[in-house]
Amino acid sequence: MRIGLLGTGPWARMAHAPALSEHDGLDFVGVWGRRPEAAKEVADLHGTRAYDDVDALLADVDAVAVALPPSVQADLAARAARAGCHLLLDKPVATTVEQARAVVDAVGRAQVASVVFFTARYLTEPAAWIAEQAAAKGWFTARAQWLGSVFTTDSPFADSPWRREKGALWDVGPHALSVLLPVLGDVRRVAAAAPGPGDTVHLVLDHAGGASSTLTLSLTAPVPAAGSVVELRGESGVTLLPDSAEGAVPALLRAADELLDSARTGRPHPCDAAFGLRVTEVLTEAESLLNGTTG
Incomplete structure (x- = not known):
């Protein structure tokens, strides 16, 4: 599976990029980031390509791993799904129900696989x-x-x-x-x-x-x-x-295995985008209570 990485921050550098490079079933095609110079740094470290245009990366891959702030992740995840890419997402999928639902809708329409990386579920x-x-x-x-x-x-x-x-x-x-x-x-x-x-x-x-x-x-x-x-x-x-003594990289390798399996079989993963939406709904309800609002 050809996969790209969206994001160049600490989590992308310490977890996602090493896992994508190490996984035998993945071809780590390239990196896109909001700062082109950071994308080049990460790409050079792992012998892959830096992309200035996110749509160009989406056109070259079968899947993307996302290591971005949730509000940025949600919009790009929906965009990637619409481009036919399977999704390896980070938690939370989004911090608004509307954004999380848009990801789920895009995944459903495109019939792509999605896996959200809740660390304990892969240790x-x-x-x-x-x-x-x-x-x-x-x-x-x-x-x-x-x-x-x-x-x-x-x-x-x-x-x-x-x-x-x-x-x-x-x-x-x-x-x-x-x-x-x-x-x-x-x-x-x-x-x-x-x-x-x-x-x-x-x-x-x-x-x-x-x-x-x-x-x-x-x-x-x-x-x-x-x-x-x-x-x-x-x-x-x-x-x-x-x-668990395992670190994030072994857990992400396992998450990638499960994304590959979901993409191959068409079976939804227990931690798919729909589960990510449900988590966002619960946290939104809690946030409303904390802020003294309803809905």
């Missing part, structure tokens, strides 16, 4: 744990804490404008939902949303399976307090999402 041990707990019954409640210290001087994402604007709800909230939804069922409603220190938010979710969950999300936690925990309690007892 070996966490993915196996999620599948095992989804098959179990009788979950009563869950607790998810996703706490980061992103805006520190040594963080590659410290200068990310969209993370500073949208905060933990939109950056790590998708990770938590990607674990909870397949286990507890869809979110019937966001029962409560409250702010904490910095960009911290606390959510209470009512799930279709009858369980409830609480989420604490932050990008501004003290460095010693950073980390993630997902705990389930129910008839099977208590279980925790396992840690």
Whole structure:
């Protein structure tokens, strides 16, 4: 499969570009970025071509991987789908329901495959744990804490404008939902949303399976307090999402495998653009509660 990379920021450099270069089933055709000089840097590092024109890249590939801010990703993903490209997207797909729905609509009309990279869904041990707990019954409640210290001087994402604007709800909230939804069922409603220190938010979710969950999300936690925990309690007892020593590149290699499989078979992936839309809908509902609005 011929694939192109849209984006040249830290995530593209540290995860996407190495994975696309390493994958045996992909031909890494080229890179496009909003800064042509950055696209050339990334392309030169991986022995591929820098494109000044995004439509020229879309015409030369079968698929694209996207490592861009969500508002930019959504428009370009829909454009790529309309050009007949399969999509390896990052989370969140978009930060508005309208943009996320436009991606889903474009994917459906073009009949292309889509996979959204929610990291835990592609790490070996966490993915196996999620599948095992989804098959179990009788979950009563869950607790998810996703706490980061992103805006520190040594963080590659410290200068990310969209993370500073949208905060933990939109950056790590998708990770938590990607674990909870397949286990507890869809979110019937966001029962409560409250702010904490910095960009911290606390959510209470009512799930279709009858369980409830609480989420604490932050990008501004003290460095010693950073980390993630997902705990389930129910008839099977208590279980925790396992840690993983794998990095982002092996997880992205697995995501690319699953994109290839979805494109070959025509079967929708569990983390496709439609799932990404549902995550955006839940986070939009939570954001409305936090802002004191409805709808």
